[in-house]
Amino acid sequence: MESKRKRAPRGYASYVTVLTLGIIVLVMLLNSYRTSIRAHAAQKEVTLRIDYDSKEEATLRAIVPIAANRAMRCMQHQSAAGNNDYELRWQRIFRAAIDESNSAYAVESAVLREFGLQDAVDANPGDKQLYASETFRAYDRDNRYTTPGINQDFGLGFPVPLESVSSQVNDLDHTWPIISDKKHYGSLAAEKVGASVEDYPQFNLIPYPEIRFGYAEPGEMFVAKRNWWAFKMNLSEHHDNITKLRKRTREFVFSIYEVPSQLGISAEAFTVLGQYEDGTEWQNFTIQGGVFASRARIGSGLNLDRISGRHGLEIDANATFGDEAAPGTIESGSDGGLTANPFAPGVRESYELENGDFLPVSLASESGRAAFIPINRGVEFFDRFAHNQETQTVSPTTWNNYSVGALQCAMHLDITDVKDADDPYPSELEFSFLKNGLRQTVEIGLEEGNDIGLPPGYIYIADENETVFFEQPVDVAYGKNGSYYFEEEVVGSVTFENARFGDPLVGTFKAGYYRPSYPFEVKMLHDAKPCIEVYPERFPDFLAQLGADSVEVNHSLSINVDYPGSAYLQKPSIPCTELDYGVILKECGDLTPYPKGFSLVTNLRLYIADDFNVAETTPPAGSGIPTPYYPPCSLFAPEKRYGAEDIPFRLKLGGQMGSLAGGADTGTESVHLFDLKTAMEGDVAHDKIEVNLSPIKHPAALPPISMMNWLVVLEERRSEMYTGKAAAN
Known part of the structure; x- marks a missing residue:
């Protein structure tokens, strides 16, 4: 007999459970996917x-x-x-x-090709042409x-x-x-x-x-x-x-x-600081404020408030900066790995954290979106004749006029000719100056005047019967063709006529001439070297005799050789040779008549034969410049010598010192700013040199001619820097 089994009910409850669990899992997966996508x-x-x-x-x-x-x-x-x-x-x-x-693009195409990825699919949607x-x-x-x-x-x-x-x-x-x-x-x-x-x-x-x-x-x-x-x-x-x-x-x-340029030392060269070339340490030196050098080596024992460079700084172990010692060297490990190396990792950050100030040792490369650019034209800075006239420039200020000191000078004095090829003694000078803001030129014959038989130095000024007023004493002449009558030390109105002078050449139309007291002349140095001897203290009266603008305008002088204009004149050599002319600076101790200071620029060797700018004057009103104050002055020459016929017993230098030597990038030849020489080419004894340098703190202390630098900075304008929007044009 077949037994009957009880049939179990259908499992619809299991389907609901599975479906419910499936939906839950699916939702979780979708949520996870959405979270992953997000x-x-x-x-x-x-x-x-x-x-x-x-x-x-x-x-x-x-x-x-x-x-x-x-x-x-x-x-x-x-x-x-x-x-x-x-x-x-x-x-x-x-x-x-x-x-x-x-x-x-995020990756350069050359890099992709190097790794064989030039055909790779770029999934960066930001890599598009800009x-x-x-x-x-x-x-x-x-x-x-x-x-x-x-x-x-x-x-x-x-x-x-x-x-x-x-x-x-x-x-x-x-x-x-x-x-x-x-x-x-x-x-x-x-x-x-x-x-x-x-x-x-x-x-x-x-x-x-x-x-x-x-x-x-x-x-x-x-x-x-x-x-x-x-x-x-x-x-x-x-x-x-x-x-x-x-x-x-x-x-x-x-x-x-x-x-x-306004620091105590500004040098566009590989500059050694703290030591003379023979290794002797500087003595009697005071340097206030910062120092700039394109490349520098700072000797042991030197203390500076601050130093900045462009291409590298080598710092001996015992050099100090500001109030904190910062010994070391840029070359890692060359001195045993000093922990206080200012360029070692963490040293700068620790100093700034502890002192709340920037480390007083810096390189331009550390400045992020900034660059420091000295405008250094080298030897071209000294020479007006090394430059052709610039035309069709975008800026109305041309580059040469902006960066060449000799071109910026208000007054020019040039050697323009010699007697013949065998005699280097100058036979003609040319002097130019500003009168009512316009350039005027005077040719000065050293062998004869502007007319036949006229003594040297006389300048044409008027025709017969014309009247001229002279504010300062001058010598005057009246005549023509070798026949002249003269008067000396004349002041006031002069009518160049027969009634005053007599008739030196009957029947001929004559002219008037005058001879001012020139603030320069040709002298032989050591009885061998022709030089232009310049007397800055005489320029105010001389310019008044010419009816020129005062030394408030005619405040700077360039002295050059017009070698393009004469077959017998050669371009001066730098370094200077004994065959080149020189410039002797005398009667230059009291420059107080120059309200804006005085500058001299020359491409010849400069002999400073007298005290220079040692007379005090009152600081400009409102400047806050402390006393003693001296008119702001600058001397630019490829070489300087101290003394002329005599050797100075002691040299005291104040103000600022600089170099245009260049070659800071790769050059190995170093510059020693204070290895000074006498006119006899001997070294000034180190113990006879006293130096007190300080920065320029006010525009009133800027001389007429200065070296220029550019500081280029790109800064973000953030909202926390201001509280309102600027007005639009």
Whole structure:
């Protein structure tokens, strides 16, 4: 008999359970997937932001040297000719920065090819071509690339503006980086800079930027002029439809500070500090403030407040800086690995943390988006005749006139001829000066005057029956063709006529001549070397005799040899030889009649035969310059000798000392600034040298001619720096 089994009920309850669990698991998987997608999206955005930040930083760093170079080129010959100015525009500066920094792509194509990845799929949506027109724009207008800081107060968060009445500068500065003396501080800067803008429109007292390059202390007032341009940048904006990334537009201020050399020591050379060439340590030396050298070796035992360099600093173990010892050497381990090496990892950070200040030892390469550029023309700085006239420049200020000291001088004195090829003794000088702001030239024959039989030094001034007024005593002559009547020490009105002088040549139309008391003459040094002997103390009266502008305008003198203009004159050699002419400086102790100081520039060997600038005067009103105060003066020559016929017993040097020797990048030959020589070519005894150097602290202390430097800085304008927006044009 077949047994019957009880049939079990259907398992529909199990299906519900499985379905429910499945749905739960599916939801969890979907949620995990969504979380993973969100994490990937967040990671993608973070990666993109990091990528863009790196690209932006690379682009910004590239802008600094490119823009400075293009600003220089805008001042140079033919920069505006044809299409030469196209590459100098801000648009092309930004384009070049993008290209040189390779900011369009995360990895350079050359690197991809090296690893065989040139055909790899690029999953970075931010790797796209960048266009300057879509990446950069002016602060105030979208159809420009930069907003120049001139002729408008842009409000909080912006530097003090410059002003210009030149329509050329105002039109050009939006499109090109223009550096020009036609930009100045005016009423918009009044009470916002440290000195009177009426008295010091070109260079004033402004704060040093917050950078690690210690030419001055951050925030310290120093003498400079700040040219600046504002712009906005966003590398991601025109790709955001692909990347879906919204990135903040950043605002920047690009600045070129024009910085006249003002430190106690400024040397564009490989400079040895603290020791003479024979290894003897400096004695009787006081150096206040900072020191700059393109490359330097700081000797043992020397103490400096601060030092900055461009290409390297070698520091002996016992050198100290400021109040803190910072011994060591740049070359890691060469001295046993001193822990206080200022360039060792962590030393700078520890010093700044403990002292709340920047380390007083710095290199330009440590400054991030900044560069320090000495404008050094080398031996060309001394020679007006080494340069052709520059035309068709973008900037109204040409590069040679800006950077060559000899060309900047108000007065020129040139040797223009000799008697013959066998006799180097000068037979003619040419002197030029400013009168009512216009250049006037006087030819001075040393063998004969301007007319037949006229003694040397007489200058034509009037025709017969004309009247001339002389403020200072002069010698006068009246006549023609070798027949003259003379009067000496004449002052006041002189009518050149027969009634006063008599008729030296009947029937001939005659002329009037005068001879001033020249502040220069030709002298033989050691009875062998023809030299131009110059007497700065005589120039005020001499210029008055010429009816020229005063020494407030005619405050600087270049002395050169016109070798292009004479077949018998040769270009002076540097280093100087005994076959070259020289310049002897005498009667130069009291320069107080020069309210703006005095400068001399020559490409000849300079013999300082008297005390130079040792008479005190009253500091300019409102300058705050302490006493004793002396008129600001500068002497530029390839070689200096102390004394002429006599050897000085003791030398006391004050102010600033510099070198244009150059060769700091790779040159091994060092410069010793204080290995001084006498006129007899002997060394000045080290124990007879006393040096007291200090920085220039006010524009009133700038001499008429100075070396120029550029400090180029790119700073971000952050919202925490200001509380309101600037007004638009």
